[in-house]
Amino acid sequence: MHEYFVTQQLVKIAEDELKDVSFKRVTRIKVVVGELSGIIDESLKFYFDILTKGTILEGAQLKIIPKKALLYCQKCSEYFERTKDFTCPKCLSLGKLTEHGKEFYIESIEVDD
Amino acid sequence: MEIKVIKNILERNQNAADNIRSLADENKWYIVNVMGSPGAGKTSFIKCMIENLKDVFNIAVIEGDVASTIDAQAIASYGVKVLQINTGGACHLVADSVAEAIDTLKPMPKTVIFVENIGNLICPSSFDLGENLRVVVSSAAEGDDKPYKYPMMFEKADVVVLSKIDIVDAIGFDMQRYKKGLEAIKEKDLKLFEVSFRTKEGVGSLINYFYTLLDSYFKK
Numbered sequence: 201m202h203e204y205f206v207t208q209q210l211v212k213i214a215e216d217e218l219k220d221v222s223f224k225r226v227t228r229i230k231v232v233v234g235e236l237s238g239i240i241d242e243s244l245k246f247y248f249d250i251l252t253k254g255t256i257l258e259g260a261q262l263k264i265i266p267k268k269a270l271l272y273c274q275k276c277s278e279y280f281e282r283t284k285d286f287t288c289p290k291c292l293s294l295g296k297l298t299e300h301g302k303e304f305y306i307e308s309i310e311v312d313d
Numbered sequence: 314m315e316i317k318v319i320k321n322i323l324e325r326n327q328n329a330a331d332n333i334r335s336l337a338d339e340n341k342w343y344i345v346n347v348m349g350s351p352g353a354g355k356t357s358f359i360k361c362m363i364e365n366l367k368d369v370f371n372i373a374v375i376e377g378d379v380a381s382t383i384d385a386q387a388i389a390s391y392g393v394k395v396l397q398i399n400t401g402g403a404c405h406l407v408a409d410s411v412a413e414a415i416d417t418l419k420p421m422p423k424t425v426i427f428v429e430n431i432g433n434l435i436c437p438s439s440f441d442l443g444e445n446l447r448v449v450v451s452s453a454a455e456g457d458d459k460p461y462k463y464p465m466m467f468e469k470a471d472v473v474v475l476s477k478i479d480i481v482d483a484i485g486f487d488m489q490r491y492k493k494g495l496e497a498i499k500e501k502d503l504k505l506f507e508v509s510f511r512t513k514e515g516v517g518s519l520i521n522y523f524y525t526l527l528d529s530y531f532k533k
Contacts, residue, residue, distance in 0.1 A: 202403070202435075202436035206323065209322050209323065209324075210322050213318070213322065217316060217318055218316075221316065236464060238435045238438065238439055238465060285493075285494070286494070286497040286498075294493065294496065294497045295497060296497060297468055297497070304322055304439075305320055305321050306320050307319060308316060308317050308319075310314065310316070311316065312314075
């Protein structure tokens with residue numbers, strides 16, 4: 201449910217970025233969302249449509265680029281996708297969380313000139 | 314035309330949190346962000362800290378709640394400064410509202426400020442409140458799988474208080490599985506306290522830990 205708050209921030213950042221740009225309309229905003237970021241894609245889209253009404257972003261498409269969580273196995277020196285209990289599928293030792301999967305940022309904004 | 318941005322969406326909150334941190338530094342406040350599920354024992358933890366530390370340290374409490382003032386009233390009866398923030402539905406506190414609460418409370422220098430966050434294991438973990446310490450209160454009643462299901466909450470915790478350990482046997486809580494989950498998540502050393510606020514089991518070492526921590530902070 202914190203998507204409401206973060207969508208407000210997202211809209212604000214996009215508006216700031218576009219302040220000094222001349223364009224006809226905003227077509228797309230790409231947002232990278234990691235699996236562990238706690239952000240629910242559907243909620244983000246839901247609030248995006250509501251919060252952009254009447255702004256320069258109205259009608260723009262919100263494109264979400266998902267990122268998988270990767271854990272790191274120190275024994276195998278390899279990354280692996282999250283399993284049920286964080287164990288490495290190869291050697292069954294305990295993996296560590298990494299920065300992969302925590303992403304949450306605006307990658308780019310596309311506009312029609 | 315594509316405009317590259319690469320901007321952290323939580324930046325504004327981060328700035329507000331950094332402001333709180335420098336204010337806290339100036340005034341020698343020690344801010345503790347208390348997180349956890351509804352009913353895990355966050356208020357019991359804060360009450361326990363007040364009961365045992367209020368004669369030694371100044372204490373103030375910021376109570377985050379979706380709607381009620383039940384917890385704030387309970388805390389006020391201890392005679393410490395308390396302020397309720399009702400989020401009106403939002404599932405977490407943000408740094409801006411904590412800054413406003415601190416401004417209203419006007420804690421004196423050298424005060425421990427406990428901030429009780431909204432009860433859930435997802436949203437509060439993403440928002441820095443300018444705290445010195447993050448405590449997650451996690452009850453045995455919720456099950457031993459919580460670190461696996463909500464890794465971000467536990468990863469960002471400095472201290473985990475596993476509460477309601479008096480019912481561990483009755484519900485078949487697997488302590489080893491719980492600890493293994495925490496071990497996988499934590500990069501730095503995790504402080505885990507196993508307590509029951511009802512029977513007071515384990516509470517002594519939790520109080521000692523906070524006493525030592527706060528004493529050395531305020532003496533610095």
